[in-house]
Amino acid sequence: MTILGEPERASMKTAIPGPRTEELRARHGRHQDASTVHVYQDAKRSVGNYLVDVDGNVMLDVYAHIAALPVGYNHPNLLGALRSGRFDWAAGFRPALGVAPPVEWVELVESTLMRIAPRGLTKLVTVTTGSEAVENAIKAAFIRHARVRRGGAAPSAAELAACMENAQASANAMQVVSFEGGFHGRTLGALSLTRSKVIHKLDIPAFAWPKVRFPDVRFPLEEHAAENRASEARSLEELEATLKAGKGNIAAVIIEPIQGEGGDRHASAAYFTAIRTMTRAYDVAFIVDEVQTGGGATGALWAHAAWGLEDPPDIVTFSKKMQLGGYYSTEDYAAREAYRIFNTFLGDPFRGAQLEVIVEIIERDGLLDAASTTGALLVSELVDLGARHPSIVSGARGVGLFAAIDARDPEAQARLLDALRQRGLEVGGSGTRSIRFRPALVFGPRHVAEAIGILEDACKTIA
Amino acid sequence: MTILGEPERASMKTAIPGPRTEELRARHGRHQDASTVHVYQDAKRSVGNYLVDVDGNVMLDVYAHIAALPVGYNHPNLLGALRSGRFDWAAGFRPALGVAPPVEWVELVESTLMRIAPRGLTKLVTVTTGSEAVENAIKAAFIRHARVRRGGAAPSAAELAACMENAQASANAMQVVSFEGGFHGRTLGALSLTRSKVIHKLDIPAFAWPKVRFPDVRFPLEEHAAENRASEARSLEELEATLKAGKGNIAAVIIEPIQGEGGDRHASAAYFTAIRTMTRAYDVAFIVDEVQTGGGATGALWAHAAWGLEDPPDIVTFSKKMQLGGYYSTEDYAAREAYRIFNTFLGDPFRGAQLEVIVEIIERDGLLDAASTTGALLVSELVDLGARHPSIVSGARGVGLFAAIDARDPEAQARLLDALRQRGLEVGGSGTRSIRFRPALVFGPRHVAEAIGILEDACKTIA
Numbered sequence: 001m002t003i004l005g006e007p008e009r010a011s012m013k014t015a016i017p018g019p020r021t022e023e024l025r026a027r028h029g030r031h032q033d034a035s036t037v038h039v040y041q042d043a044k045r046s047v048g049n050y051l052v053d054v055d056g057n058v059m060l061d062v063y064a065h066i067a068a069l070p071v072g073y074n075h076p077n078l079l080g081a082l083r084s085g086r087f088d089w090a091a092g093f094r095p096a097l098g099v100a101p102p103v104e105w106v107e108l109v110e111s112t113l114m115r116i117a118p119r120g121l122t123k124l125v126t127v128t129t130g131s132e133a134v135e136n137a138i139k140a141a142f143i144r145h146a147r148v149r150r151g152g153a154a155p156s157a158a159e160l161a162a163c164m165e166n167a168q169a170s171a172n173a174m175q176v177v178s179f180e181g182g183f184h185g186r187t188l189g190a191l192s193l194t195r196s197k198v199i200h201k202l203d204i205p206a207f208a209w210p211k212v213r214f215p216d217v218r219f220p221l222e223e224h225a226a227e228n229r230a231s232e233a234r235s236l237e238e239l240e241a242t243l244k245a246g247k248g249n250i251a252a253v254i255i256e257p258i259q260g261e262g263g264d265r266h267a268s269a270a271y272f273t274a275i276r277t278m279t280r281a282y283d284v285a286f287i288v289d290e291v292q293t294g295g296g297a298t299g300a301l302w303a304h305a306a307w308g309l310e311d312p313p314d315i316v317t318f319s320k321k322m323q324l325g326g327y328y329s330t331e332d333y334a335a336r337e338a339y340r341i342f343n344t345f346l347g348d349p350f351r352g353a354q355l356e357v358i359v360e361i362i363e364r365d366g367l368l369d370a371a372s373t374t375g376a377l378l379v380s381e382l383v384d385l386g387a388r389h390p391s392i393v394s395g396a397r398g399v400g401l402f403a404a405i406d407a408r409d410p411e412a413q414a415r416l417l418d419a420l421r422q423r424g425l426e427v428g429g430s431g432t433r434s435i436r437f438r439p440a441l442v443f444g445p446r447h448v449a450e451a452i453g454i455l456e457d458a459c460k461t462i463a
Numbered sequence: 464m465t466i467l468g469e470p471e472r473a474s475m476k477t478a479i480p481g482p483r484t485e486e487l488r489a490r491h492g493r494h495q496d497a498s499t500v501h502v503y504q505d506a507k508r509s510v511g512n513y514l515v516d517v518d519g520n521v522m523l524d525v526y527a528h529i530a531a532l533p534v535g536y537n538h539p540n541l542l543g544a545l546r547s548g549r550f551d552w553a554a555g556f557r558p559a560l561g562v563a564p565p566v567e568w569v570e571l572v573e574s575t576l577m578r579i580a581p582r583g584l585t586k587l588v589t590v591t592t593g594s595e596a597v598e599n600a601i602k603a604a605f606i607r608h609a610r611v612r613r614g615g616a617a618p619s620a621a622e623l624a625a626c627m628e629n630a631q632a633s634a635n636a637m638q639v640v641s642f643e644g645g646f647h648g649r650t651l652g653a654l655s656l657t658r659s660k661v662i663h664k665l666d667i668p669a670f671a672w673p674k675v676r677f678p679d680v681r682f683p684l685e686e687h688a689a690e691n692r693a694s695e696a697r698s699l700e701e702l703e704a705t706l707k708a709g710k711g712n713i714a715a716v717i718i719e720p721i722q723g724e725g726g727d728r729h730a731s732a733a734y735f736t737a738i739r740t741m742t743r744a745y746d747v748a749f750i751v752d753e754v755q756t757g758g759g760a761t762g763a764l765w766a767h768a769a770w771g772l773e774d775p776p777d778i779v780t781f782s783k784k785m786q787l788g789g790y791y792s793t794e795d796y797a798a799r800e801a802y803r804i805f806n807t808f809l810g811d812p813f814r815g816a817q818l819e820v821i822v823e824i825i826e827r828d829g830l831l832d833a834a835s836t837t838g839a840l841l842v843s844e845l846v847d848l849g850a851r852h853p854s855i856v857s858g859a860r861g862v863g864l865f866a867a868i869d870a871r872d873p874e875a876q877a878r879l880l881d882a883l884r885q886r887g888l889e890v891g892g893s894g895t896r897s898i899r900f901r902p903a904l905v906f907g908p909r910h911v912a913e914a915i916g917i918l919e920d921a922c923k924t925i926a
Binding site: 122428 | 487493495501503505514552585590605609628630650783798808817
């Protein structure tokens with residue numbers, strides 16, 4: 001899995017952000033919000049795990065465009081496929097996939113998207129982003145909830161009239177349960193489920209949907225076994241009370257396998273299995289939001305595969321590494337009337353065609369096993385780092401390459417992030433004090449060693 | 464503007480849908496909703512205005528993937544740009560444009576996206592679809608509304624805590640006004656604004672936002688001048704009453720220049736100018752939704768340019784022909800804090816890079832003027848068609864190529880649509896009885912003649 005042309009290591013020419021980045025930020029900021037930009041990228045010179053910025057800085061990238069880089073920058077097989085004309089069917093116009101899809105789309109659905117579908121899920125809706133994936137997933141849950149409630153009867157004339165006035169009482173009473181610290185997107189439906197940060201939610205109207213505490217699992221797990229179990233039990237009790245109180249109106253429960261924005265919080269397979277059992281008992285959709293965890297980082301294409309559920313989730317959402325958004329569902333959650341789940345583009349076949357090549361690379365190069373092995377090495381090195389610098393770094397944890405450490409507090413998090421970037425590690429925060437690792441699947445042992453070296457140096461300087 | 468390799472005319476080999484389409488529908492339908500598909504397309508053989516389907520049928524396309532085809536199929540300049548490596552910067556990975564944008568993105572924003580910006584609008588947010596464009600536009604309006612209301616004060620601790628519980632009363636009371644028959648998307652915020660069809664809204668929770676009647680303008684305009692003026696006046700009165708009743712809580716009014724899903728309903732420049740004046744007086748955002756009208760079909764890149772507003776709209780949304788979604792706004796409606804309007808991808812630079820070439824083609828080939836001229840020819844021919852077949856076709860209307868006719872009722876609409884498709888015209892409905900024309904900008908006089916010939920034949924057969 002060596003990538004042709006990948007730099008040997010990070011090398012810094014300027015402070016981050018550099019002067020060329022700041023010039024571009026000033027230009028860019030005249031029209032778009034440029035304040036969130038880490039660096040402007042030299043897209044064509046970036047290769048594999050290394051981002052090259054416009055100041056000539058070469059950075060080892062463990063943030064990977066917010067976990068959206070499956071096989072690194074400019075993988076030769078992706079560029080080769082582009083050159084060979086393999087994507088031409090998807091590049092000469094942008095089709096409405098629900099109206100006149102290219103025949104290649106059907107082949108892509110069958111040979112790639114359904115081949116990698118989570119076990120037990122046979123239906124697929126494609127859209128373009130994670131927010132749209134979640135919006136449509138909950139729509140599917142509402143539609144199915146109403147169908148079951150009507151028991152085969154048609155909607156009443158009063159309901160049909162009321163929905164056009166935004167006043168269909170039976171629909172407006174429907175709810176989706178999400179978890180404190182969860183992140184599910186930023187459009188108004190998805191945002192009503194997001195519970196991670198004030199800046200996302202302030203001043204935006206929200207549906208009055210209930211929230212349940214997420215377990216406060218501590219690491220290392222073996223040292224905190226009893227309190228972790230108790231914390232999970234409390235969360236499950238709260239969920240059951242919420243389902244009981246909202247009975248008849250709750251259409252779905254949505255949860256991330258690992259809270260990817262809310263501080264990389266984890267929970268056990270037993271916990272998630274209990275939610276599956278409970279949602280089945282209350283007959284509400286169990287939606288697993290794999291927008292950030294899906295696509296291979298955890299060592300499996302779907303993080304929830306590790307739970308070993310006998311009864312699969314009802315709906316699994318995706319985006320990011322998958323390059324287009326969407327969700328898989330059971331037959332029961334597929335809409336039965338045309339146009340209820342629909343939009344103009346329904347995804348982008350160009351990114352879908354790239355996904356086909358990406359999946360080929362993942363399979364050919366054994367990148368899922370590599371993510372498991374390299375990820376275990378990364379987490380064990382992060383644990384050791386914490387042992388060497390306990391006042392700076394703690395709570396090392398991860399599944400595969402989906403890993404994190406904690407700083408002391410938000411101020412220490414910001415200092416550590418800056419120190420790492422100055423040393424050539426492109427990295428991002430999670431929650432209020434964690435540092436997240438979301439490298440591409442081509443992140444290997446030599447990249448772990450380099451990242452740990454940079455972390456070590458940063459810890460020494462900060463100490 | 465002749466397109467190399469474009470077929471000379473439509474030619475049909477089978478009924479529509481043909482046997483190969485039905486085979487593919489059966490395969491596709493195992494995993495996705497395939498019931499909405501007109502035909503499966505031979506993407507690489509489709510050229511210019513002609514869609515080639517998998518049964519070898521060549522159809523003249525005036526639906527154009529729900530108005531999303533700016534320069535037809537496989538324009539040689541787009542394919543040439545792909546081959547020459549011009550899109551390589553955007554094709555070797557899918558970036559998070561808010562984190563590490565390629566330098567080419569800044570150039571694209573400046574040299575294309577801002578160069579074609581509606582007059583008076585200096586700020587830009589890019590996303591991926593029309594629904595996301597609308598969701599983020601209304602978020603911008605809510606955020607600005609709250610900022611003005613606070614008069615520079617920081618949000619209270621109580622507000623910050625409440626928003627995390629979906630219980631920020633001041634935000635939850637905020638509203639956006641939309642119009643009966645309007646279509647603004649299908650995610651939960653956008654869907655609360657959509658008022659066109661029951662099938663979009665049934666069983667989905669909605670915000671209790673108010674609706675105003677859209678004018679019921681009749682064509683030909685000169686025959687209905689007095690009643691049209693009265694109808695617009697009634698709509699404006701209703702809007703003013705709504706703004707008065709919701710004073711302090713209404714953050715925005717959103718409207719399409721032509722109702723693109725709700726039956727191709729039009730209104731006068733004076734009507735829209737009055738809305739601009741009224742929204743200014745009540746200090747609420749005037750959002751013009753140009754997802755379907757934008758990108759050139761009306762003979763201008765932005766349909767609202769024809770209103771001659773001195774005071775521009777606050778926000779203009781786009782998607783479809785623009786190939787990526789987003790909105791332009793004034794400085795006043797730009798978020799002032801990082802991450803309030805944000806998501807992972809913030810659009811797709813590959814489709815943005817294609818837009819750059821598309822705009823070059825539009826300018827070089829004078830496609831806006833052509834859309835005006837050819838559109839005027841199309842509408843005049845549709846008027847004549849209606850005169851020849853008054854019991855079948857009426858209400859011919861259009862601005863540029865954005866045109867429509869009415870059938871008698873929904874049943875007649877369905878019959879006419881089918882008769883047209885059987886004769887090689889790929890076409891779509893609008894509202895309950897209209898036929899919409901949304902051809903690509905490369906639709907020329909010879910295509911008008913061919914389309915009218917097919918319409919004539921269909922009308923004769925149905926009569």
